Amino acid sequence: IQQSMSRDLFEGLAQESGNFVVSLSAIELLGKKCFDLLGNAGTDDTPSMVQVVETKDGELLLSGASNHVVANADELCSAMGRGAAIRATARTARHAQSSRSHAIYRLSVFHAQQW
Numbered sequence: 001i002q003q004s005m006s007r008d009l010f011e012g013l014a015q016e017s018g019n020f021v022v023s024l025s026a027i028e029l030l031g032k033k034c035f036d037l038l039g040n041a042g043t044d045d046t047p048s049m050v051q052v053v054e055t056k057d058g059e060l061l062l063s064g065a066s067n068h069v070v071a072n073a074d075e076l077c078s079a080m081g082r083g084a085a086i087r088a089t090a091r092t093a094r095h096a097q098s099s100r101s102h103a104i105y106r107l108s109v110f111h112a113q114q115w
Contacts, residue, residue: 002080006073019112023067024076026083030101037083037103039066047086062106080105
């Protein structure tokens with residue numbers, strides 16, 4: 001699904017007029033805590049904390065979550081894969097490696113002049 005979505009996104013943007021910037025954030029919800037899955041990717045892979053803040057308008061802000069600009073479908077898939085690899089997993093009775101968390105990926109698309 002990720003490869004198909006990534007390809008479709010960038011193919012669609014290529015057909016639009018103007019230049020676009022695509023940004024990815026990835027967070028993990030683990031119990032009552034949130035972590036940035038891409039903030040420390042490439043270092044010690046220890047996710048930093050993220051605060052989810054709701055504005056008075058109902059918008060959710062991910063305070064402390066990093067944004068990673070991706071230039072094409074391959075970069076997007078690679079970044080999503082890095083985030084998935086860091087998620088918390090543990091053995092359960094049914095699965096040798098089961099997720100103990102939920103991952104949320106947020107894609108943002110901007111006109112280059114707005115970025």
